[in-house]
Amino acid sequence: MEEKEILILAIESSCDETAAAVVKNGREVLSNVISSQIALHTLYGGVVPEIASRKHIEKINQVIEEALRQAGVTLDDITAVAVTYGPGLVGALLVGVAEAKAISYARKLPLIGVHHIEGHISANYIENRDLEPPFLCLVVSGGHTHLVNVADYGRYEILGRTRDDAAGEAFDKMARAIGLGYPGGPKIEKAAREGNAEAIFFPRAKISGSPYDFSFSGVKSAVLNYINGCKMKNLPIVPADIAASFQKAVVDVLIDHAMRAAEETGAKKLAIAGGVASNGALREGMRKACEEKKIAFYHPSPIFCTDNAAMIGAAGYYEYLAGTRHGWDLNAVPNLKLGDR
Secondary structure, eight states, X not given: OOOOOOEEEEEEOSXXXXXXXXXXXXXXXXXXXXXXXHHHHHTTTSOOHHHHHHHHHHHHHHHHHXXXXXXXXXXXXXXXXXEEEESSOHHHHHHXXXXXHHHHHHHTOOEEEEEHHHHHXXXXXXXXXXXXXXXXXXXXXXXXXXXXXXXXTTEXXXXXXXXXXXHHHHXXXXXHHTTOOSSHHHHHHHHHXXXXXXXXXXXXXXXXXXXXXXXXXXXXXXXXXXXXXXXXXXXXXXXXXXXXXXXXXXXXXXXXXXXXXXXXXXXXXXXXXXXXXXXXXXXXXXXXXXXXXXXXXXXXXXXXXXXXXXXXXXXXXXXXXXXXXXXXXXXOOTTOOTTOO
């Protein structure tokens, strides 16, 4: 018997990417259109929420029309509309939620609100057809660092989270400190390739009683102190060495916590997700660590690591199968917790 085609129109606008996608049966991406605002926000050294919201309003209709065109479908073919409703920037989220509600209402389609982190985790389903829960997932992005036990589709247990800065946020701040600019993640990674990762030892934080939690404020302070110390003593500052040593300190902690969790929970599958999951040093380090411990390692392609709507479509499909439906009172929830409904 042929599988019934379920087409999800997905919308993502939680930060500074206006994105729409059409996803078939949760794992086949028919289109994935992203309008990025990076060039605009680079002028300000980071995302300006009011500007992001305004740009989403300007772009969202065009992006959805293009996603439908590339997929070769119309709204008549769509089964349901999925949209990120949190966490994120409230003004940015509201644009996507309002658009999804309008389409859903006009076309009498089911409306499914999707958690942004659930989207990142679900990005792994797109290219890894064999991946099914349970598995561990390390979610590392500009706003989040979570170590999650994915018990089943839509069922999550957070094992560890950051106590302060997210990993991506730390990358952005350190890139600014050594004069590389925004966005920090790709610029630190590029500079690190030219540097010596053993040149400077920066601390790796451990939190007493919470072995899976993360803290990146200490390494951030250590980098700033190192730079200030060099300036005071008239010592040379080598940005590439600082970038490489900082990146190693962060990656070491991420891998260490993930491996410890895998060992203690007996997990045989580990995935990474989120913007920082496209970092080459993290991917390679995690691949080697998983190989040594005979753990299957999964990761999305870089295009599905950063904010995109295809991942929301994948998550939306499994929510649709589980019977998740939202009403016209669906609202943006900027601090939405994973597992909340």
